[in-house]
Amino acid sequence: MSIVPKETIEVIAQSVGIPSLGADASAALAPDVEYRLREIMQEAIKCMRHAKRTVLTVDDVESALTLRNVEPIYGFASGDPLRFKRAVGHKDLFYLDDREVDFKEIIEAPLPKAPLDTAVVAHWLAIEGVQPAIPENPPIDAIVPPTENKRTEHGKDEGPPVDVKLPVKHILSRELQMYFDKIAELTMSRSDTSLFKEALVSLSKDSGLHPLVPYFSYFIADEVTRSLGDLPVLFALMRVVQSLLRNPHIHIEPYLHQLMPSMITCIVAKRLGHRLSDNHWELRDFSANLVASVCRRFGHVYHNLQNRLTKTLVHAFLDPAKSLTQHYGAVQGLSALGPSAIRLLLLPNLVTYMQLLEPELQLEKQKNEMKRKEAWRVYGALLCAAGKCLYDRLKLFPGLLSPSTRPVLRSNKRVATNNPRNLQGAMDGFSTQLANPGMTQASSSSGQMVENITSVAIRRDQGSDHMQRVSAVLRQAWKEDQDAGHLLGSLYEVFGEAIFSFVQPPEISFFV
């Protein structure tokens, strides 16, 4: 009848010293016991509410009992939640595990620590309605975008708007933290050791590094801005980026926005490294290739990725106020993006730029040797870019060299060969470096190069109408069906014979 069975009443009666309780009495008592129980619980819930809690504790029941003038039951504390155990053999019988305690043990045990005293701390929960992202406030958006399974979880949570579930806190295991610290240390201080190479291999192969990616991307972005003067560190950082990009287990897309600026910085920064001997050209080349690979991989997912990149680069390239090093970086960056980018963005501006570059190249006009060397660097980069583009065109349409252009070229060549070799001195020593390591075709001898370049310089003086024609051809270069012959001709106008090293021997013979 009631949830308290008669038998229980009888058992209780026996326990308080009434050996035989009448059946009627226990039957009458049972419902009343239940009622009293409920009454006590009702009072206990009131006490709980007034103690501003949502969980009922032993204290609440105790105060309810005192409210009803009943002696409280001793021996229970609200310290920790009671652990009930299921009785063996009974489905719904539970009991409290009451261990026997040895007094001696308790007396001899050291005193427990005093509990911490209550304290009040203040923080801003919101400032003008906006919650500041401080540790005292719950994270509004987890810093790490959730992985696949977490994302689905969040989707579910959005159902009832009432139930505000706090985002899962991102926890980094100890091992990963150590790994991260080690890599960071290696990158910053010992990037020349073989250990660092091992680390890079690990970064590019190991699975399970995904939780670290946000930290790495932050680390890289942070360090690049901080150590612009330290070339080895920058190089090491870029190598880390490369390894991360290579790792097939890492889902790097969400962090690209953080990594891209650092990489672009390493391409077009005005100064990279303190010392003159720092080979920042190599870093620029490396980063340019890195950025290009990113574009190739994620360009289809993020449509504006390449747009934004090229905009930055072209801007750096076309600004005469920018230093030559920046121009170099921009050219390398663009050329790394492939022939179509060169055709579209570099070639149309080539003639104008050459006019700008020319005075820097000549010994008599640019006295600063450092500046002149830089200018030659840029020239080399442009040549490589143009050559790459031309090579690509010729490979695509082999029969495109039309005979009609030949006379013009001939005449030009003749002019070119007549040039004096007055720039020989300036070219000594470093023109061999000009060739881009990736471009094996560009293996021309330094003498020939110098000759051609000089010829360009001379031809430049021959008349502006001629140059306009050349630039017009180059401006058309983006058109797919452009005659490769015209292109070659125009490029020849600009670069001289050096461009021929990008053309396959059979065609060159045909052409010449």
Added chain:
Amino acid sequence: MEDEEMEKKVQQYLQRKGFRLTELALQEERNRLTTSALSEVALARSDNDPTRYSDGYSRLKTWAYSSLDQYKKELLRIIYPVFIHCFMDLVAEGHMQEARSFFHTFREDHEEMHSRDLQKLEGVLSPSHLEEMELARSIRQNKFKIKLCEYSYELLLQYLQKTQALVMLGIINEHVTFEVSPGQPSLIFDDADVVALIGTSKDLAKQINQKEVHWGLLEDSVEERMEKALSESDKIEAESKEADAEDNKKRNSESGKQGGSLKKAKKDKLIGATGKNIRTETSMVSVAPRVKRELTLPVTPVEVEQSILEDLRNRAQLNSLALPSVSFYTFLNTHNGLNCSSILHDGSLVVGGFSDSSVKVWDMSKIGQPAKTSSSQGDNESSQGERISTSDEGKRPYTLFQGHSGPVYSVAFSPFGDFLLSSSSDSTIRLWSTNMNANLVCYKGHNYPVWDVQFSPVGHYFASASHDRTARIWSMDKIQPLRIMAGHLSDVDCVQWHVNCNYIATGSSDKTVRLWDVQTGECIRMFIGHRSMVLSLAMSPDGRYMASGDEDGTIMIWDLSTGRCVSPLLGHSSCVWTLDFSCEGALLASGSADCTVKLWDVSSSAKALKMEDTKGGSTNRPRLLKALPTKSTPVYSLRFSRRNLLFAAGAISLSSS
């Protein structure tokens, strides 16, 4: 025989003439006659057959569920009272077993709406319990009032008549009164009437609610003087502006189409408009009518008045677009012992009441500094056994007040922060001085734990609410209560003063909120609508509205003058511990056990109601502006400062995770 013919004729006549109501009344009358005659027979026949209840009930239920959609909702309302009374009849007749099985079979029908009542009723197991339990008693003594549309009523009558469900008919006749309204079925919106079953009959509540309430603000308050000063300066400004505008016009006409000046004029206008806007916002308070003070009120010291004026001048304007900054005070290491907390209006003092009978006050201005400063105050131990230790050698960052002999359930600062009140389960209220760090008075009067205590807005007077079902008004200088407000059917859980000090509001476990006149001690309003125990109350600064929060997380806004609910605010998923209005009354902040502070836009609803549109304000409901989750910290108390900075306090509870 003749009688029947007569009746038929009368009925036909009525039908022909279209007197539908009369016809129905006649029909009903006849039903009653026949059934009462019949029921005697029926009762005699099946007196000891308890299954008739469950049979009758289940048949009524299936009928109601299978009725037309449009009328179903109304008809379903009848089921609950029938269910309860069937159960109680069974109990009263002594069929314990049957009563229990009946209850369990059908309880899920009502679980959603009435789970708390059901939990209580479940324990009713003998006829004597029916007598003892307040809920059962009140249900027995009073009638449910159910609103029905004409057609639903007709449907019901037809059903009862056709099926000869005499038991059901008996119950319905005995315990339910119908309020039949012509036209379409009423909306489920006024469902509240059905839900709250109150001890006194509905009519009494209505009668009570017809009394007059002067909800205006006090005459000659500091705010009012400030407003006056402001409005005067505004007037001057406005005049000068008008002059400016005229100048502009002239200039415009002179210089023809000169774009610049035109633009400037426009700009001026814009500025004027926004300025006006702001002014209307601020003067929302001043719109409220003024009432005379009925209590002798203490005089505010001049320095305090100065500081109030200073605060008013620096007050940040809050509205749905400009949300307040919230400073949160987190209690650490409370070991589940913090029962209540309170914050002084400027946030400089925070007090916590603990279940170990202690009251602790933190001076937040000293918290950042090393605790040396407080030790200089020395030990101010009073001799009467109450111990106040002021930071033993600067070790303790707080002032400890000890004196209670039971968990402290409520603490409250006086308006100027000089005094502190605490109420405890030892049924006493204690007054402490924060300047002397000493216990001044112990007020004994309640017989049971005192759940809540609140200072009046001007100080000196305070109100307390207790488990003994009374609320009491006290003044600081007398140890006996000045007034005892009795009338709630269960514990009085919270109490709040009206801004003009002439009224207090109390929230109770009987799910009602009542408004009492302090002067007469009479209950002058009864607000019915909550579905569970009322835990928190707040009064709007213009004195017109009241907000109340309950155990389920529902907040209701009431219009004091009409006694009606403006609209419920749904959003919290657990107990609403605290509520507070911003100083202009544009925002309501609520703190809950679900670890959020929520900000509600209540200005729009207030305006809509002011216009008294007949739609019931449903178009312009107050909306949730912002929910600010805390880091697993239930919010115990909230307080807007006079400058509209919001302070919140709560104890972090890590065990919940």
